[in-house]
Amino acid sequence: MSTKYFALLTQLGADKLANAAALGTKIEITHMAVGDGGGSLPTPDTKQTKLINEKRRAAINTLSIDPKNTNQIISEQVIPESEGGWWIREIGLFDKDGILIAVGNCAESYKPQLQEGSGRTQTIRMILIVSSTESVTLKVDPSVVLATREYVDDSIQKHSNSRNHPDATLKEKGFVILSSAVDSNSETHAATPKAVKAAYDFANAANNNANGRVPSGRKVNGKALSEDIHLKASDVDAYNKTETDARVNDAKAQAKAANDNADGRVPAGRKVNGKALNADIALNSGDVGAYSKGETDTRVNEAKVLANTANQNAANANNNANTRLEKNQNGADIPNKPKFVENLGLTETKKQAENALSKSANGADIQNKPAFARNLGLSDAAYRSVGTGSNQIPDISSFGHWDNVNSGWDILPNGLVHQYGVAFLPPAGDYNRKIIGGVTYYTHFYRIAFPRAYPNRQISTVATLVSSSIAVQTSMAGKSVSVHRDTDSSGDAVSRHYFSVAFTTTDIGESPVIHWYSVGV
Structure with a gap:
C-alpha cells in the first residue's frame, strides 16, 4: 500500500539546505502555513513554491531536534480557538525570506470557529528528516504567546532541574519561607494557614468582646455610663417617698376637714315645705298648710291631719340625720364613692390609672393592636405574617x-x-x-x-x-x-x-x- 500522507523538501528548500551545508551557514525556518488544498487532498511536489490554497500563515511556536533521532527536525504551530472556519489538508514551512522550504499533506481536519458552536486550540506538527541538522537554525520568535502542553511541561522540568530559584523580595517574585508566627515583622516570610487562622481567631475574639459591650458614650436618663450611676425619683420624673407621703397627708387633711364640716350641716339640697335652705327662711300658716286662728276652730280635724304630717316630716328629718357619714370610717361608709372622687377633683386621675397599659405586659394588653399600629403611622404590613398564602407578606427569597x-x-x-x-x-x-x-x-x-x-x-x-x-x-x-x-x-x-x-x-x-x-x- 503506497504512502498517502508525507512531507518533502521543495527544490528551493533542498538547494538552500545544500548551499548552507557547503558554505557552513544556516537557514532559518520561521513560519508555518496551512491550506485546504483547493477542496481536495493534494500531493506534495518538490517544484512547489507556495501552498495550493493557503488559509493561514504564522510564526512557528516550537522548533527542535528530535531527542530520539538527531536527523529529524520537529516544528510545531498552535492555532488558537479564535481562528478557523476552513479545512486543513496541506502544510508548508517557510524561511525568514518567505521561501517554501518543505511541503506536506495531512489527513483532512476541519478547524471550527467559536461562533460555529465549537472552539478548540489545534496543534499542527511537521517532522523533517535531513542529512544534517547543523545547517538549520533552531530559533523561534519570542513574541509568540501560545505553547503546547508538552513544551510547557519540558520548560518547567528544565527550570526545576536548574538552580535558578531566586528569593522573593518586596519588589521581585521568588521563593519564600513559610512561617506560622503571628507576632513577626519579617518581610521575607509567608504566612501559613495556621498563622492566618490564629490572626482570625484574635480578631474574632476582639469582635465578640466588642459585641458584648455598649458604647462608652451611652447615657441613662441623661447620665453617662463612664462610671456607676444612681438614679433618683426626680431623674425619672417621679415623687420620692417623702414627697408622696406629704401629698397623701395633705389629701387626708382635706378629706377630714370636709368631713368635719359636713358633721355640722344638713344636706345642701334639703328643703322645708318646698323652700330651699340656701338662706334663712320664715314660714307662715299658709306655708305649713295651717289655718289662721279664726279658721282653726272650724278646721280642727284638718289641723290634726296637718300636725300629723308635721310630725312625720320631723321623723324623716331625724332619719336623714342618721344617714350622715361616720368620721371614724375614713370614707368606707361613703355610699357613692365615684361621686366623692369627682367632688375631690380626682376623676381624671382615676381614669388615667384605669386606662393605663401595664409595662410588664409589653403591649399584650392593647385591645386593638391593628388600630394601635396605624396610630403609630405603621402600615397594615406591620401586623401581617410572612409567607406565600392569602393576606401574607411574600418572602422575596x-x-x-x-x-x-x-x-x-x-x-x-x-x-x-x-x-x-x-x-x-x-x-x-x-x-x-x-x-x-x-x-x-x-x-x-x-x-x-x-x-x-x-x-x-x-x-x-x-x-x-x-x-x-x-x-x-x-x-x-x-x-x-x-x-x-x-x-x-x-x-x-x-x-x-x-x-x-x-x-x-x-x-x-x-x-x-x-x-x-x-x-x-
Whole structure:
C-alpha cells in the first residue's frame, strides 16, 4: 500500500539546505502555513513554491531536534480557538525570506470557529528528516504567546532541574519561607494557614468582646455610663417617698376637714315645705298648710291631719340625720364613692390609672393592636405574617432569577420553574438520510442541557427554529425541528437535566439556531 500522507523538501528548500551545508551557514525556518488544498487532498511536489490554497500563515511556536533521532527536525504551530472556519489538508514551512522550504499533506481536519458552536486550540506538527541538522537554525520568535502542553511541561522540568530559584523580595517574585508566627515583622516570610487562622481567631475574639459591650458614650436618663450611676425619683420624673407621703397627708387633711364640716350641716339640697335652705327662711300658716286662728276652730280635724304630717316630716328629718357619714370610717361608709372622687377633683386621675397599659405586659394588653399600629403611622404590613398564602407578606427569597444572555431561568414561590435559551448548534451531518418526493432529507439529533436541573421533573419543553432574516431571506423550505424530553440514566423517568431536538434539513453542514422554552417543578 503506497504512502498517502508525507512531507518533502521543495527544490528551493533542498538547494538552500545544500548551499548552507557547503558554505557552513544556516537557514532559518520561521513560519508555518496551512491550506485546504483547493477542496481536495493534494500531493506534495518538490517544484512547489507556495501552498495550493493557503488559509493561514504564522510564526512557528516550537522548533527542535528530535531527542530520539538527531536527523529529524520537529516544528510545531498552535492555532488558537479564535481562528478557523476552513479545512486543513496541506502544510508548508517557510524561511525568514518567505521561501517554501518543505511541503506536506495531512489527513483532512476541519478547524471550527467559536461562533460555529465549537472552539478548540489545534496543534499542527511537521517532522523533517535531513542529512544534517547543523545547517538549520533552531530559533523561534519570542513574541509568540501560545505553547503546547508538552513544551510547557519540558520548560518547567528544565527550570526545576536548574538552580535558578531566586528569593522573593518586596519588589521581585521568588521563593519564600513559610512561617506560622503571628507576632513577626519579617518581610521575607509567608504566612501559613495556621498563622492566618490564629490572626482570625484574635480578631474574632476582639469582635465578640466588642459585641458584648455598649458604647462608652451611652447615657441613662441623661447620665453617662463612664462610671456607676444612681438614679433618683426626680431623674425619672417621679415623687420620692417623702414627697408622696406629704401629698397623701395633705389629701387626708382635706378629706377630714370636709368631713368635719359636713358633721355640722344638713344636706345642701334639703328643703322645708318646698323652700330651699340656701338662706334663712320664715314660714307662715299658709306655708305649713295651717289655718289662721279664726279658721282653726272650724278646721280642727284638718289641723290634726296637718300636725300629723308635721310630725312625720320631723321623723324623716331625724332619719336623714342618721344617714350622715361616720368620721371614724375614713370614707368606707361613703355610699357613692365615684361621686366623692369627682367632688375631690380626682376623676381624671382615676381614669388615667384605669386606662393605663401595664409595662410588664409589653403591649399584650392593647385591645386593638391593628388600630394601635396605624396610630403609630405603621402600615397594615406591620401586623401581617410572612409567607406565600392569602393576606401574607411574600418572602422575596422564594423568588429566583438567573440570566446569561443566551439562557436563563425563573423560580416562582409555588415551586414552578421556567427555563429558556438560544442554542447555536454545530453543522448537521449525513445522518438519517431519507428521500421523499425525490428530495433527500437529513435528520441530525442534538442534546441540550438545561442551565438548571429541575428539582423534581420536567413538565413540558418546546423549541422553534430561528428563521432567516428579512435582509437575507434564505429559504426555510424543507427545514423543521422537533423536541423529545429525554429520559434519565435509568431510562424510566423524564430527564431533569436535558432534552433532545431533531433538526431535519436538505443541506448537509447547515448550522441550526433554535429558541427553546421549558417548564417544570
